[in-house]
Amino acid sequence: MIVVGADGPGKLQVRDVPAPIGNGRALVRLERAGVCGTDLKILDGAMPVAYPVIMGHEMVGVVSRTGSQGRLPCGTRVLVNPGIHCRNCYLCDTDRPHLCRHGGLLGRDMDGVFAEQIALEEHFLHVVPDVIDPDASGLLQVLGTVVHSQQTVAVMPGSVAVVIGLGVSGLLHLQLLRAGGVDRVIGITRSAWKLDLATRLGALAVATPEDAAGVVADVSGGRGADLVVEAVGTGSTVAQAIELCGSGGEVIVYGTVTGEGGPMPYYQLYFKEITLRYPRAARPEDYDRAIALAASGRIRLDPLVTASFPLENAPDALAAARSGEHLKVLLTP
Ligand SMILES: [Zn+2]
Ligand SMILES: [Zn+2]
Numbered sequence: 001m002i003v004v005g006a007d008g009p010g011k012l013q014v015r016d017v018p019a020p021i022g023n024g025r026a027l028v029r030l031e032r033a034g035v036c037g038t039d040l041k042i043l044d045g046a047m048p049v050a051y052p053v054i055m056g057h058e059m060v061g062v063v064s065r066t067g068s069q070g071r072l073p074c075g076t077r078v079l080v081n082p083g084i085h086c087r088n089c090y091l092c093d094t095d096r097p098h099l100c101r102h103g104g105l106l107g108r109d110m111d112g113v114f115a116e117q118i119a120l121e122e123h124f125l126h127v128v129p130d131v132i133d134p135d136a137s138g139l140l141q142v143l144g145t146v147v148h149s150q151q152t153v154a155v156m157p158g159s160v161a162v163v164i165g166l167g168v169s170g171l172l173h174l175q176l177l178r179a180g181g182v183d184r185v186i187g188i189t190r191s192a193w194k195l196d197l198a199t200r201l202g203a204l205a206v207a208t209p210e211d212a213a214g215v216v217a218d219v220s221g222g223r224g225a226d227l228v229v230e231a232v233g234t235g236s237t238v239a240q241a242i243e244l245c246g247s248g249g250e251v252i253v254y255g256t257v258t259g260e261g262g263p264m265p266y267y268q269l270y271f272k273e274i275t276l277r278y279p280r281a282a283r284p285e286d287y288d289r290a291i292a293l294a295a296s297g298r299i300r301l302d303p304l305v306t307a308s309f310p311l312e313n314a315p316d317a318l319a320a321a322r323s324g325e326h327l328k329v330l331l332t333p
Contacts, residue, residue, distance in 0.1 A: 004114035004314040004331075007052045009045030012315055020119040026067035028078060028125065029117050030311065032138035033331040034058030035321040037167075037233070038256065042108060043318065046258050049108055056114035056331075057082035057107040058141040060128055067122040078125040079140045079291060080113060082106035083281045087123070098148070098281040105281070114314060114331060126287045132294050135308065136301035138330045139168065143290040143299065146172040148282035149252050150180070153227055160184045160220040162212070162244050163203075165232035166194040168304050168328045169254055171201055173229045178202040179298045182227075184219055188212045191324075197303065209240065216244050224249060224272075231255050235262030242268050242276075250275040304328050 001019045006012060020027065039055045041047040059080040063072045072078065085092050085100035092100050106112040128137050146169055155161065161177050163170045166189040177185050178201075187198035187206045195206040207215040216225055224246025230238050233255025241251045242265050251274055269276065282290075293299045308330040309317040321329040 001116035002311050003054045003116070004056065004311065005052050005054045006043050006049070010043065012043060012318065013052070014312055014314055019117050022065050022067065022119050024068035025119040026063050026072055026122050026125060027065040027117055027119050028059075028061035028080065029064040030059065030113070030115065030331075030333050031061045031077065032059070032134055032308075033113050033311075034138045034141065035317050035329040035331065036142070038108065040318065040322055041256075041258060047108065053107065054111035054115055055107045056112040057105055058138065059113035059118070060134075060137040060140060061118070063125070064117065069122045071122050072125060072127070077128040077130065077137070079128050079137070079144075079287055080106070080118070080120065081124045081126060081144075081282070081284055081287055082113065082141065084110065084124065095283070098283050114311065116311065116333060123284075126284070126291060128291055129295050132291070133302070135305045135330060136294060139172070139301040139304055139328055140287070140290055140294060142168055142328075143172055143294060143301070144282040144287040145169075145279070146176055146254070147290045147293070148286040149173070149229070149254050149277070149279040150176055151286065153250050153252065153277070155180055155182050155227060157181045157183065159226040160186070160216070161227040161229070162186045162188060162216055162225040162241075163229045163231060164188045164209075164212075164237050164241055165230065165255060166191070166198050167231065170229070170231035171198060171304055171327070172299065173231060173254065174198060174203055175201055175299045176293075177227075179293065186212075186215055186219055186225070201300065201303070212240065212244060220246060223247070226250070227252070229254055233257050235260070235264070239263065239265055242274060245272060245274050247272045250277060252277045252279065254279065305330055308332050
């Protein structure tokens with residue numbers, strides 16, 4: 001079967017390898033896999049991994065052989081929870097399996113999902129109903145992490161929210177805030193077509209980073225945002241998130257800042273008593289909630305898929321994802 005791996009920084013490899021042996025685990029055949037910024041960072045060497053590694057952590061597929069638990073019959077569509085955990089440690093026992101130190105992320109800490117078939121224990125698989133079409137289902141893993149990120153924030157109908165960065169995750173955050181009853185969401189990016197799309201997906205206002213402070217002041221009556229979601233992953237956008245946030249507000253740093261970051265407005269964090277949240281991954285129940293939200297049609301996933309490539313053309317898919325001209329790029333069987 002075909003797999004796509006990184007053999008070292010900048011070394012992308014499409015290889016033919018033997019299919020996995022189930023060994024009590026379920027076998028899942030690829031339906032869609034999503035290319036993510038994390039995959040690009042792994043390929044660039046910006047994220048510490050042990051090479052070689054099969055990349056990818058965003059996948060939906062079809063069970064092709066039932067695991068020993070016998071819970072999921074052949075033919076069941078499933079979303080893969082790529083956050084492998086031991087189910088037997090302090091963090092797992094206290095409902096934080098996504099932070100388990102004995103597991104890791106598929107495609108980063110262990111071989112991932114850019115493969116025609118993978119073998120996984122059934123408790124990492126979540127049933128996906130047929131009402132969610134194949135391309136849309138390729139976004140469910142990201143939606144799960146977005147759902148997790150917003151799980152604990154105190155959004156109210158009168159809240160003003162800002163989303164910095166309108167890639168896939170930013171546009172999902174925007175829609176989830178709207179679905180949660182936040183009427184005033186401001187989207188921020190440099191890209192004109194992403195600003196248009198954000199408006200169509202429910203943003204009340206949009207702005208470039210340069211105009212953001214003025215627009216947030218207008219919409220919030222000068223008090224600043226109650227919630228800012230940073231969905232870029234750079235030190236400067238985290239700093240801007242803190243600056244746009246009002247007193248008593250919350251900032252979710254959803255983007256992954258690797259390396260040193262940069263100067264931070266620490267005094268503003270203190271003076272405005274800002275709550276900073278740093279979600280890493282989703283819990284199993286976040287994936288079930290994401291699937292239910294997508295199935296209900298309250299979150300639109302289709303407009304966020306802009307390209308797809310067969311698995312063997314992964315180099316083209318990763319180049320497309322890197323170009324900045326796409327939202328989600330998918331791999332297909
Ligand atoms: Zn991802
Ligand atoms: Zn554990």
